[in-house]
Amino acid sequence: MSSGGFHVHGPHDHALEHAAHSGHGPAAHADTEEGAHSTATNKIAMFTAVVATVGAIFAYQGGATQANAGLYKNNAAIKKTEASNQWNYYQSKSTKQSLAEMARDLSPSDADKARQQAKVDRYDREKSEIKAEAEKLEADAKRWDEQSDAQMHEHHRWAQATTALQVAIALAAIALLTRKKWLEFGMYGVAAVGLGVGLLAFLHI
Template identity: 75%
Template sequence: MSSGTFHVHGPHDHELEHATQHAAHGEAGHHGIGGGSMTNQIAMFTAVISTVGAIFAYLGGATQANALLYKNNAAIRKTEASNQWNYFQSKSTKQSLAEISRDLSPADKQPSYQAKVDRYEKEKKEIEADARKLEAEAKHFDELSDAQMHQHHRWAQATTALQVSIALAAIALLTRKKWLEWGMFGVAGLGALIGLLAALHI
C-alpha cells in the first residue's frame, strides 16, 4: 500500500530549486526575457502541481484509512455472526433432546416437552435472522472496503504521476528541452485525469 504522503519538499523539488536558480543566471546572460518566461512558467506550474499533489495524497491516505476501518467492521460482524450460528446450533441440540424426551415420556409429560420444543424453534428463528443480518452487514462492509481501497490506489497513481511531472520540470529547466516541458504537462495531465477517476469512484 502507498504511504499516502506527497513529498512536496522531496528530491525533485530541491533539484527544481537548483535548476531554477541555474537557469535564471544562464538566461540573464544568454537568453534574455524569453528564457525567463519559461522559467517562471515552469515554477508556477510546479507550485500548482505540488498543491494538487498534496491534496491527492491526503485523499489517498483518507481512503486507505476508511478501507481498513470497513475491513475491521466486516471482521467484527463475521465473528458475531459465527457466534450466533454456534448459539443456533446449541438451541438445535437442545430442541432435539426435548423432542426425544417428549417421544419417550408418558403422555401426561409430553406437553411440557412440546412447549420446550416450540420455544427452542422460536428462539432458533430469531437467532438465525440475527446471524443472517450480521452476515449481510459483513458483506456490505467488505464491499465498502474494496471500493475504498480501489479509490486509494487511484489517488496513489495520480500522486505518483504528479511527482514524475515535477521531476520532469526540474530536468526541463536544466536541459532547456522543449519536449521535456511538453512531457511535464502531459504527465501532469495524466495525473489529473487519474485523480478525476478517483473522485468519480471509477
C-alpha cells in the first residue's frame, strides 16, 4: 500500500523479502535442489567414467592371464609328450640290455662274454642319461602346469573384479535415474569390493 509516495510494507512483503535474502523461498529452494541434483549427477558421471576405465584395464588383464594359462598348459602338454617319448626310449634300452645280458650268460667263450658285457655297460649308461632327461622333462611339465594354474587363478580374480565394477556401473545408472541415496552408497561399496579383488589379482593372491 502507498501513501504520499511512500511504500508501506505489509507482513507478506516482509516474508517475501526475508525469504529472498535468506534463500529459503520457493524459488531459492528449487534452485538449491537443482544444484544439489546437478552436483550428484556430476559425481556419479565422474564415478562411472573412472570405474569404466579401471574395468577396461581389469578386463584386459583377465584376457591376458587366460591366454597365458592356455599357452602354459600347451607347453606342459608338449613336455609331457617329450617325457613319454624318453621313457619309451628308456624302456627300449632296458629291453636291449636284458637281451645283451642273456647273450652274455649264454656265450660259450670269454671273448663273446666280454663283448656282450660291453653292450650291457653301454646300455646302462645310456639308460641313466635317458632317465635323467625324462625326469627333467617331467619337472618342466609340472612347472608349466603350476604356472598355468596360477594364471587361471589370476584370471578368475580379474573376472570377479570386472564383474563387480560392471555391477557398480549398473547401480550408478539406476541411482542417476531414481536419485536414491542408498543406491549411491551401494555403487561405492560394490566398486570398493571390485577394486579390492583387483588388488588381490595384481598381488597374485
